Amino acid sequence: MTAPVVQINHLRLGPPDHPVLDDICLTLEAGHFLGIVGPNGAGKSTLLNMVAGLSRPDAGHIDLMGQCLRRFNHLQLLREIGFLHQLHDHQPSMPMRVRDVVAMGLPAYNRPWQRSVRSAAIGEALALLDMEAHADADFRHLSGGQRQRVRLARALVRKPRLLLLDEPSAALDSVRQEKLFKLLRRLCDETGMAVIMVEHDIAAISSHVDSVACLNGKIHYHAMRGENIPDEIWRAMYGDRIHIVSHDAGCIGCGVAGDQDA
């Protein structure tokens, strides 16, 4: 039997009496598309950083493809995991072509003798995000949404087995958001890539993901596709004063419309 792509067991960060993350357990098989929702400061980015091996938990452990994450060296982690960090929109101070930004996602980007292989992979990744026509453009001259699509191409270019996305739809218009979620769904189905995606808008992601974990320090609920997330879970995460609205059938749970009195 193939080992799960990621297995997170009883993960904790911070002191037991005041943890940032507490008793986090999640398993992702190949092809699984997991959405994570939760309020600001819930620990979503912190969890992604730990899965990427960028920081260590205080308790619990993470297995990647059946092996303890700590046994992977830096290069192996780079090969297996694609990571799109939360948008900070830093831009290079020097001119940089779009294709060179994407090349930075390849573990072999500093090996000029592999130029033709690199070039094909870069073209493929840019095409997935409809950015191939901009391959030779200066990255700094693109719009914010176009730059975000280039960063997504950089995360995908090495065809990772696990893709970690921290609010990837930031800066994308709603048509592009929908296209992105559909692309991720297709890649999961066709290549077996597993995805963990942090997003705030559950209504936008619920028809694409396989499951949604509701995180605020701990996992309050892990809903499978089509399952309703109870109102008390939303209240436990966002507070009693939220206004909860239902949305289209087939989506997971309810949407949070915000605090009407705020």
Ligand SMILES: Nc1ncnc2c1ncn2[C@@H]1O[C@H](COP(=O)(O)OP(=O)(O)OP(=O)(O)O)[C@@H](O)[C@H]1O
């Ligand atoms: N190593 C650490 N030790 C203690 N606290 C930490 C550590 N890492 C992160 N935190 C704290 O954990 C909290 C969660 O931060 P995080 O960035 O993960 O939230 P988030 O859910 O991604 O929020 P947002 O939706 O605003 O991006 C923050 O208050 C942060 O300061």
